Amino acid sequence: MSVIYDRVALIGLGLIASSMALAMKRGGLAGEIVGTARSKETRNAALEIGFCDRVTETAREAVKGADLVVLCVPVGAMGVVAKEIGPHLKAGATVSDVGSVKAAVIEAVAPHLPDDVHFVPGHPLAGTEHSGPHSGFAELFDNRWCLLVPVPGSKPDAVAKLRALWEGIGAHVDEMDPEHHDLVLAVTSHTPHLIAYTMVGVADDLRRVTDGEVIKYSAAGFRDFTRIAASDPTMWRDVFLTNKDATLEILGRFTEELFALQRAIRTGDGDHLHDYFTRTRAIRRGIIEAGQDTAAPDFGRGGGTRK
Ligand SMILES: NC(=O)c1ccc[n+]([C@@H]2O[C@H](COP(=O)([O-])OP(=O)(O)OC[C@H]3O[C@@H](n4cnc5c(N)ncnc54)[C@H](O)[C@@H]3O)[C@@H](O)[C@H]2O)c1
Numbered sequence: 001m002s003v004i005y006d007r008v009a010l011i012g013l014g015l016i017a018s019s020m021a022l023a024m025k026r027g028g029l030a031g032e033i034v035g036t037a038r039s040k041e042t043r044n045a046a047l048e049i050g051f052c053d054r055v056t057e058t059a060r061e062a063v064k065g066a067d068l069v070v071l072c073v074p075v076g077a078m079g080v081v082a083k084e085i086g087p088h089l090k091a092g093a094t095v096s097d098v099g100s101v102k103a104a105v106i107e108a109v110a111p112h113l114p115d116d117v118h119f120v121p122g123h124p125l126a127g128t129e130h131s132g133p134h135s136g137f138a139e140l141f142d143n144r145w146c147l148l149v150p151v152p153g154s155k156p157d158a159v160a161k162l163r164a165l166w167e168g169i170g171a172h173v174d175e176m177d178p179e180h181h182d183l184v185l186a187v188t189s190h191t192p193h194l195i196a197y198t199m200v201g202v203a204d205d206l207r208r209v210t211d212g213e214v215i216k217y218s219a220a221g222f223r224d225f226t227r228i229a230a231s232d233p234t235m236w237r238d239v240f241l242t243n244k245d246a247t248l249e250i251l252g253r254f255t256e257e258l259f260a261l262q263r264a265i266r267t268g269d270g271d272h273l274h275d276y277f278t279r280t281r282a283i284r285r286g287i288i289e290a291g292q293d294t295a296a297p298d299f300g301r302g303g304g305t306r307k
């Protein structure tokens with residue numbers, strides 16, 4: 001593969017930035033990768049691991065002369081970073097991000113960008129419960145989706161170039177509008193995370209059991225919940241604070257269904273339970289038959305991580 005952007009600047013050097021950088025290096029997609037993080041420890045790690053060619057102390061230095069700038073910080077920090085880098089962006093540069101929420105990020109970032117840069121927000125649908133510069137691996141995005149969420153005024157050429165980068169990184173790319181993205185992700189990612197956090201919290205409340213039995217006899221389903229519930233608290237706090245409407249809508253529906261199942265258990269309505277579980281099993285089977293179960297299941301469970 002050949003170079004797509006001569007210079008890429010990554011702001012925030014955690015799981016997603018380090019994985020993107022390693023994948024760009026694997027494919028020879030960037031001439032130079034410049035990174036910036038607030039802590040010296042993180043900047044040094046990026047150089048030691050070798051996923052950045054150069055690091056800078058500030059974001060404004062990192063974006064100087066960059067053809068592509070990718071904001072890889074928690075959603076709640078995107079606006080502050082955009083404000084800092086806005087005046088220092090190269091004319092004609094593309095600015096993107098990897099945030100898990102799109103409408104709020106667009107609202108926070110767009111006002112700080114000059115007219116002569118292209119803003120093409122993005123969201124790779126891949127991750128693990130690990131964070132920081134040591135957690136990245138080049139295969140994270142292989143065969144996973146990356147959603148691009150162009151804003152009015154995003155130039156087709158800039159969108160096409162970013163699409164080529166993500167495809168070079170290994171992902172399949174689709175485009176979506178921000179509100180629809182936030183609703184879809186509320187169903188497929190955000191609310192499931194909240195449920196996992198809650199379930200692990202409930203187990204923790206029952207200290208009597210967590211002290212021994214829950215850990216010792218943890219079955220596969222609960223183990224998956226604990227993996228998800230180990231995800232970064234800052235990232236997920238920001239997701240729920242910025243995707244409020246969609247997550248509240250889905251949580252409302254979830255609670256209604258849960259109450260209906262609770263009632264079926266209490267009243268011994270086996271037909272309701274059986275019909276419900278039959279319907280949900282069909283959904284899982286449909287996903288497999290459609291070949292959509294592309295998640296690499298071992299990543300994030302130690303299989304592909306650096307830890
Ligand atoms: N982890 C996932 O599963 C996943 C998947 C897809 C997208 N995302 C999104 O990617 C982004 C980064 O997530 P990550 O998993 O790489 O997180 P991470 O915690 O591994 O890395 C985040 C980086 O941002 C820095 N940072 C935090 N607050 C900052 C601030 N106020 N100013 C400047 N830098 C700051 C951190 O020091 C760190 O270097 C988030 O917006 C998240 O929503 C995460």
Ligand SMILES: O=C(O)C(=O)C[C@]1(C(=O)O)C=C[C@@H](O)C=C1
Nearest residue numbers: 100124125126127128129189300
């Ligand atoms: O596999 C995981 O650990 C994830 O939670 C990854 C996951 C997801 O929900 O699928 C989490 C947040 C993102 O914005 C995208 C991907």
